[in-house]
Amino acid sequence: MQIGIIGGTGAEGRGLAARLAAAGVPLLLGSRTIERAREAVERLRASGAALPVEAATNDAVVDQSDIVFLAVPFAAAGEFVSTYAARFRPGTVVVDLTVPMRFVNRAPVFEEVPEGSAAEYLRARLPPEVRLAAALKTIPASVLSRLDISLDCDEFVCADSPEARVAAVDVLARIPGLRLLDAGGLDAARTLERMTLLAVQINMRYHVRTARYRVVGV
Ligand SMILES: NC(=O)c1ccc[n+]([C@@H]2O[C@H](COP(=O)([O-])OP(=O)(O)OC[C@H]3O[C@@H](n4cnc5c(N)ncnc54)[C@H](OP(=O)(O)O)[C@@H]3O)[C@@H](O)[C@H]2O)c1
Numbered sequence: 001m002q003i004g005i006i007g008g009t010g011a012e013g014r015g016l017a018a019r020l021a022a023a024g025v026p027l028l029l030g031s032r033t034i035e036r037a038r039e040a041v042e043r044l045r046a047s048g049a050a051l052p053v054e055a056a057t058n059d060a061v062v063d064q065s066d067i068v069f070l071a072v073p074f075a076a077a078g079e080f081v082s083t084y085a086a087r088f089r090p091g092t093v094v095v096d097l098t099v100p101m102r103f104v105n106r107a108p109v110f111e112e113v114p115e116g117s118a119a120e121y122l123r124a125r126l127p128p129e130v131r132l133a134a135a136l137k138t139i140p141a142s143v144l145s146r147l148d149i150s151l152d153c154d155e156f157v158c159a160d161s162p163e164a165r166v167a168a169v170d171v172l173a174r175i176p177g178l179r180l181l182d183a184g185g186l187d188a189a190r191t192l193e194r195m196t197l198l199a200v201q202i203n204m205r206y207h208v209r210t211a212r213y214r215v216v217g218v
Pocket residue numbers: 006007008009010011012013030031032033036037070071072073074075076080097098099100101136137138139140141142196
């Protein structure tokens with residue numbers, strides 16, 4: 001099972017790569033340019049650990065991966081999906097991390113998406129044979145990338161495709177300290193993406209960068 005990350009050079013993608021690689025999950029770290037991907041891999045390996053992560057172009061990630069984590073800005077995700085729609089292998093699982101949020105005068109602003117959520121926007125643009133799940137939308141890069149911080153939190157996975165949900169959970173469950181909760185169908189992303197906005201607002205209010213979710217009673 002080959003796993004790849006599109007946007008693996010970014011804050012969130014690099015954090016995910018660090019967590020998966022530290023858990024021994026082999027993966028391709030993707031970028032639009034191989035140089036940036038190599039730079040990010042070198043940074044991950046700076047700890048001296050022999051991590052199972054390889055640099056790749058986005059083309060190679062799409063061509064070779066069974067599970068593709070999409071960690072680019074939402075503003076770029078539509079174009080990415082349109083460009084690669086016909087290139088994904090049938091049966092590929094795309095796991096969407098994107099949140100339609102931007103900062104205006106340092107304040108987080110949620111961008112309404114006509115489809116209801118970023119995940120549903122992407123679903124509408126992906127071919128049916130490509131399966132889609134949404135996950136890791138609420139966990140901040142500043143926590144993911146700090147391997148010295150135990151995650152000790154929940155993350156939510158939603159999907160209309162049972163296969164996509166299972167695939168996303170199977171991979172992410174390898175990350176220590178992360179409990180995966182099934183949030184239901186893809187339309188749950190409408191709530192999850194807004195929960196990210198709330199986490200960012202809490203971070204700002206409390207002057208921290210580590211706010212994340214834990215559901216009690218489950
Ligand atoms: N940061 C967080 O704490 C956090 C938390 C939860 C969810 N998310 C979501 O995760 C996604 C990534 O967040 P991030 O903070 O890591 O973003 P980022 O650092 O701004 O971007 C991630 C990567 O996306 C690629 N990229 C940028 N513009 C692109 C374009 N026009 N076309 C294709 N690729 C492009 C770049 O890689 P190359 O230049 O190497 O190709 C970049 O390194 C976002 O959708 C965000 O909402 C982020």
